Amino acid sequence: MAVSDYIIIGAGSAGCVLAERLSASGRYSVLVLEAGPRDRSPWVRLPLGYGKTFFHPRLNWRYRSAPDPGLNGRSDYWPRGRVVGGSSSINALIWARGLPHDFDDWAADGAEGWDWDAARRAFEAMETRVAADGSRDGSGPLHVQDVSDQIHPVTRHFFDGMAQAGLPACPDCNGARFEGATTYRITTRSGLRHSAARAYLAPALRRSNVTLRTGVTVTRIGFEGRRAATVELRIGDRIETLRAGREILLCAGAVTSPRLLQLSGIGPAELLRAHGIEVLADAPHVGGQLQDHLAVNYYFKANEPTLNDQLRPFWGKARAAIRYALSRRGPLALSVNQCGGFFRGTAESPQPDQQIYFNPVSYSTTPTGRRDLVRPDPFPGFIISFQPARPTSRGRIDISSADPLAPPDIRPNSLATEADRETVIAGGQLCRRIMRSPALTALVESAVDPDLRALDGAAILDDFRDRCGTVFHPVGTCRMGADPRRSVVDPRLRLHGFDGLRVVDASVFPSITSGNTNAPTMMVAHRAAEMVLDDARTT
Structure with a gap:
């Protein structure tokens, strides 16, 4: 069985950041798993190509929500990136950090250490801010352009x-x-989209300790006792199992991360039993607290x-x-x-x-x-x-079947x-x-x-x-907090009650930020990498 120190599930906005930061020292092997293809389409690189990727069958999951009573029973279209770079490869490029009180609210709601001061320091480390005259401020991997x-x-x-x-x-x-x-401000460099894949994953892939596998669907996470240990893949009709030597980092996004936990036996017990899934932990908040703009x-x-x-x-x-x-x-x-x-x-x-x-x-x-x-x-x-900017309604995202390829059950409760x-x-x-x-x-x-x-x-x-329609900012379905009765992961993004597994993506937001969510998602991954590496030094 193949073993990597860190297995990252999802090469999206968060997964790309993690891959670069965890591999930089050369000490650890990092495997990144992505269901979609590489980001080589010209429509991905072209900023206005957003209009083409919006419904692209190879690059976009093209989800739909259930009929929403608050929207007069309408079903809404939910595009999500199915490509290296995730939604940072198909979004409308706006870089909006969020407002200071967004993050102070996180800390006040049990996400200790995630206040505005901590978030701001991470943003400043991530960004190279390019003014309209070409002058630069900062030296981070990601270019943020004033146009x-x-x-x-x-x-x-x-x-x-x-x-x-x-x-x-x-x-x-x-x-x-x-x-x-x-x-x-938008994430472009020299007139081309500067996605998480371009800013972070591309440099990481030049290292011998980073491997990217595309076109693979993760179907479940395997546990040995209370420790997450393996990842099961489906490649066509073939099943493959991989082992993580240190940690599994679930970065599949606010739609898919809770579903993978549920498919792995962690979620609302009644839902899991209804689909014939063995319950490892009755965790009703997995898939809950869905928020969107x-x-x-x-x-x-x-x-x-x-x-x-x-x-x-x-x-x-x-x-x-x-x-x-x-x-x-x-x-x-x-x-x-x-x-x-x-x-x-x-x-x-x-x-x-x-x-x-x-x-x-x-x-x-x-x-x-x-x-x-x-x-x-x-x-x-x-x-x-x-x-x-800060809706108070809460919905759910759950599995609709024990089949990992079945579409999600998205109920926004708008x-x-x-x-x-x-x-x-x-x-x-x-x-x-x-x-x-x-x-x-x-x-x-x-x-x-x-x-x-x-x-x-x-x-x-x-x-x-x-x-109205979604602005494609779903968050909160694996929310972080100190109290396992109200949250899914702790403030260090570790799954409550288990070892060896963290969730690192927009699903962990305790509450939605006031603007576009790509920037805070990447910030979460930047800070998560610090936590992973800190913990590695003590083990």
Whole structure:
């Protein structure tokens, strides 16, 4: 039986970081297991290729949720990365650390040592921050690019409108002043996507002590007494078992990590028995505490050119492609989400509780839920969108069968609390206030129904239930905490009651961070590697 010191399940945002940091000393052998293929697709490397990977059958798991009562019984589309780099290879590239109180709340809720000071130090160690003029701050593996010199000219109306609405401006939402209108920082380097795979795993694979296996499906984790010891793989019709000499690091993400624990006998006992799985531990929180961000787009026709005018016609695509080939700049080098920021939905909000996106492109005529960015609307258009930053509703993700290849049972339980419904109304009213500003009023030729500017609070909530969708930030399904009665892993990310197994991905978040979750997921892995190596020195 093959033995590696550390076996990492999942080459996603977290797994790539772990592989690099655990292998750096050369002392330990590291095996990384990934169900998807290598990240060689040009659509992965091209920043605006996000529109193509959004439904790509080889690169994306393309999950669907169960019908959600809070969304009028609708089933939502849940894309997740099925490729080396995980969702960092197919996401919209925004690098948002989260807000300081997010992490202070983690520490206060039992995740000792995970406060903002600890998180900030990790972010600073991870990042090379590249300004619009090319100057750099920091020396971390991951490049975080300021593209404020490249965003579309129509975005000036957004910044003018925010000022006219009395809302603050912010130079960088990852900086000391995090509240206000900003250009989003993105994870690109020289105009190419700088995913976790490129920043971390690629350098690690140059070492002789790191092995990556792709196209393999982990079906269960094997235990010897109370110690996780083996990993069972399926490669086609063949089953293979691998042994970890030191630890197994479960980095399969908020959708799959709880399911692998359940398939291995750790989860709600009643659920496991119903599927004929032997119960090693009755752990009802495995798969619970699911949290996610929901957002809704409001579409408008503009009376001046937007990205639609550049990317819709063939000649525009050709011009953008030539510019990109020559300079690695232009719309193909950017995220669809060019600007936005964090804001308070009401004056009484103690912290920013809304994230806003302003995109100088629209795709209201494409099928619901798609992101056909290279075939936008045949008229100048733009989008304003909001997501409540810290939802309080909680759902579940569980196995639907004892078959590891069966789709997950995703039950988001959206808008289940009155607080969440009130925050949705506040977010819609905030966007309505922005759209009524003189600058944006002057930009709008007409609204694509529904017209946000005409909606009252009740209509905002009704419309949100009808049209909102996930922003692809599921977290919390293996939450960390000190109390095993309320959590799945301890603050050092070790599975409660067992040895040799840690969960390291967004599933361990005690509560969702206020913005995009790729950055805090990678931060968790950075800090987890420190913990693993610290523990290795004492054994």
